[in-house]
Amino acid sequence: MDGRLLxxxxxxxxxxxxxxxELAGSAAARIVVIATASETPETAEAAxxxxxxxxxxxxxxxLRLSSRSEANAxxxxxxxxxxxxxxxxxxxxxxxxxxIGGTTADSLLQALVGDGSVVLAGxxxxxAMMSGTMITGGDGPGGVSTGPGLxxxxxxxxxxxxxxxxxxxxxxxxxxxxxxELGVGIDEDTAILTDGDRFEVLGNGAVTVVDAGCATDxxxxxxxxxxxxxxxxxxxxxxxxxxxxxxxxxAERGRAA
Amino acid sequence: MDGRLLxxxxxxxxxxxxxxxELAGSAAARIVVIATASETPETAEAAxxxxxxxxxxxxxxxLRLSSRSEANAxxxxxxxxxxxxxxxxxxxxxxxxxxIGGTTADSLLQALVGDGSVVLAGxxxxxAMMSGTMITGGDGPGGVSTGPGLxxxxxxxxxxxxxxxxxxxxxxxxxxxxxxELGVGIDEDTAILTDGDRFEVLGNGAVTVVDAGCATDxxxxxxxxxxxxxxxxxxxxxxxxxxxxxxxxxAERGRAA
Numbered sequence: 001m002d003g004r005l006l007x008x009x010x011x012x013x014x015x016x017x018x019x020x021x022e023l024a025g026s027a028a029a030r031i032v033v034i035a036t037a038s039e040t041p042e043t044a045e046a047a048x049x050x051x052x053x054x055x056x057x058x059x060x061x062x063l064r065l066s067s068r069s070e071a072n073a074x075x076x077x078x079x080x081x082x083x084x085x086x087x088x089x090x091x092x093x094x095x096x097x098x099x100i101g102g103t104t105a106d107s108l109l110q111a112l113v114g115d116g117s118v119v120l121a122g123x124x125x126x127x128a129m130m131s132g133t134m135i136t137g138g139d140g141p142g143g144v145s146t147g148p149g150l151x152x153x154x155x156x157x158x159x160x161x162x163x164x165x166x167x168x169x170x171x172x173x174x175x176x177x178x179x180x181e182l183g184v185g186i187d188e189d190t191a192i193l194t195d196g197d198r199f200e201v202l203g204n205g206a207v208t209v210v211d212a213g214c215a216t217d218x219x220x221x222x223x224x225x226x227x228x229x230x231x232x233x234x235x236x237x238x239x240x241x242x243x244x245x246x247x248x249x250x251a252e253r254g255r256a257a
Numbered sequence: 258m259d260g261r262l263l264x265x266x267x268x269x270x271x272x273x274x275x276x277x278x279e280l281a282g283s284a285a286a287r288i289v290v291i292a293t294a295s296e297t298p299e300t301a302e303a304a305x306x307x308x309x310x311x312x313x314x315x316x317x318x319x320l321r322l323s324s325r326s327e328a329n330a331x332x333x334x335x336x337x338x339x340x341x342x343x344x345x346x347x348x349x350x351x352x353x354x355x356x357i358g359g360t361t362a363d364s365l366l367q368a369l370v371g372d373g374s375v376v377l378a379g380x381x382x383x384x385a386m387m388s389g390t391m392i393t394g395g396d397g398p399g400g401v402s403t404g405p406g407l408x409x410x411x412x413x414x415x416x417x418x419x420x421x422x423x424x425x426x427x428x429x430x431x432x433x434x435x436x437x438e439l440g441v442g443i444d445e446d447t448a449i450l451t452d453g454d455r456f457e458v459l460g461n462g463a464v465t466v467v468d469a470g471c472a473t474d475x476x477x478x479x480x481x482x483x484x485x486x487x488x489x490x491x492x493x494x495x496x497x498x499x500x501x502x503x504x505x506x507x508a509e510r511g512r513a514a
Contacts, residue, residue: 166426167423172490176492206484224494226492227492229493231489233429233490234485235483235484251474
C-alpha cells in the first residue's frame with residue numbers, strides 16, 4: 001500500500017477538505033465522491049461537490065453506487081480510472097462494505113490507491129471502512145461488534161467521532177478482542193494522513209492510539225466487562241506522527257520526543 | 258492510611274451495598290449516611306437508610322451537614338465517633354469539599370479511617386471526593402477542571418459513571434496535567450475496595466486505570482488537544498487487584514497474570 005489515505009473522524013472543517021483537494025492536485029484534481037454510506041446520497045454528493053469546487057478542485061463528480069450491480073457495472077472504471085482523488089462520505093459503514101465489498105469498484109480502488117495514482121479520503125463511515133477490522137456497532141466494552149472493513153489500512157481498527165461520542169471504551173473492547181489490530185480513534189475535524197508505514201495527525205482534535213500488543217493479561221468473557229492489563233495509549237494532536245509497524249509515536253518535527 | 262475505602266462509581270446495586278454493610282459489621286454495624294452532595298439530602302438519606310437496614314445493618318442514621326457551621330458543630334463527634342461505617346451519597350462533589358473540607362467532620366473522618374475503626378464508602382460524588390485531586394467538571398480532553406479532593410486516597414484521581422458517560426478522554430486530560438496522579442475510572446455498579454497499598458475491583462463493571470507516569474511526551478497547551486504519548490492503560494473487572502505504589506495490576510486470585 002503506497003497510496004495515501006486521508007482518514008477523517010467526521011465533521012471535517014475546510015482545512016482538512018482543502019488538504020484533500022491539494023493532495024488530489026488542486027486545479028488539476030479529478031475528484032470522485034462516493035456517498036454509498038449515506039441514506040440520501042444526492043444530498044451528500046451535492047454538498048461535497050460544492051465544497052471541493054469552492055476549495056479549488058478542477059473537476060468533481062459523483063459515482064453513485066447504491067447496489068452491488070452498480071458497483072460491478074462497466075461504467076465504474078471510466079469514472080474511477082482517471083481520478084486523482086476519491087472521497088467517501090459518512091453514513092453507515094456497513095452499507096459501504098455490503099454494497100462495494102469485493103466488487104469491480106473495490107478491486108479498482110485497491111489498485112489505484114496501491115499504485116499511488118489516487119489519494120483516498122473518507123470521513124466518519126468513510127473512515128471506518130478503511131480499517132482492516134471495522135467497528136460496526138456497540139458502545140460498552142462488552143457490547144462492541146466488528147466485521148471486516150475494506151482493508152485499505154490493514155492491521156488498524158479505526159473509530160470516529162472519538163472524543164465527541166466518548167468511544168474509548170468500545171475501542172478498548174475491540175482491541176482486547178483483536179490485539180493484532182491497532183486501535184485508532186479519530187476526533188471530529190481531525191484526520192490521519194498515511195505515508196507508507198507512518199501516519200501524521202492533522203486537524204483540530206486528537207488521534208488516540210490504543211495498543212493492546214503489549215498487554216500482559218487479556219480476558220474477553222461472553223458477557224460482562226473485559227480485562228485488559230498493560231496496554232499502551234497515546235493521545236496525539238496535529239503534528240505528531242505514528243509508525244504503524246513499530247507501534248511508536250514520534251513528536252512533531254522540530255520537537256524532541 | 259490503614260482504613261478501608263469502598264469507592265463506588267455510581268448506581269450501586271445490592272451486592273455492593275451489602276458488601277459495605279458487611280464490612281461495617283452487619284448486625285453490629287453503626288452506619289452514618291452523609292448526603293451533603295445531594296440537593297435533596299432528606300430523600301437521599303431516607304433511601305440509603307432503608308437500603309442498609311434491609312441489608313441487615315444494625316443501626317443506620319443520617320448526619321446532616323449542609324453548612325460549614327454544621328460540619329464544625331460539637332454535635333458531629335458524638336455521631337461519627339461510634340460509627341463503624343460512613344457512607345457519602347452522590348450529588349455534587351464540590352458541595353462536599355466546600356462544606357466539609359478542613360472542618361471538624363473532615364479531621365475526625367480522616368482519623369477514624371486512618372485508625373481503621375471506620376470503613377468509608379461513597380458513590381458517585383461521594384467517590385470523587387475521596388481523590389487526592391478531584392475532577393470537578395469538563396468533558397473534552399482540553400476541558401477538564403480539577404481541584405483538591407478530601408484525599409482519603411492520595412495520589413489518585415477518581416472518575417465515576419465511567420463507561421456509561423464516556424469519560425476516558427477527560428481522565429486522560431487530567432492525568433496529562435498531573436501525571437503524578439493515577440487516574441482511576443469506575444463504572445456504575447462497580448467499586449474499588451482499598452486494603453493498604455492495593456485495591457480490589459468489585460461489582461459488575463470495570464475499573465480503568467490510566468498511568469501517565471511512564472509517558473514519554475506530554476503536552477498540555479492552554480487550548481486545543483493534549484498530547485500524551487506512551488501512557489499505560491488497564492481495564493480491570495471484578496477480582497483484579499491493583500498495587501498503587503508499584504502502579505501494577507495483578508490478575509484475580511487463582512489466575513496467572
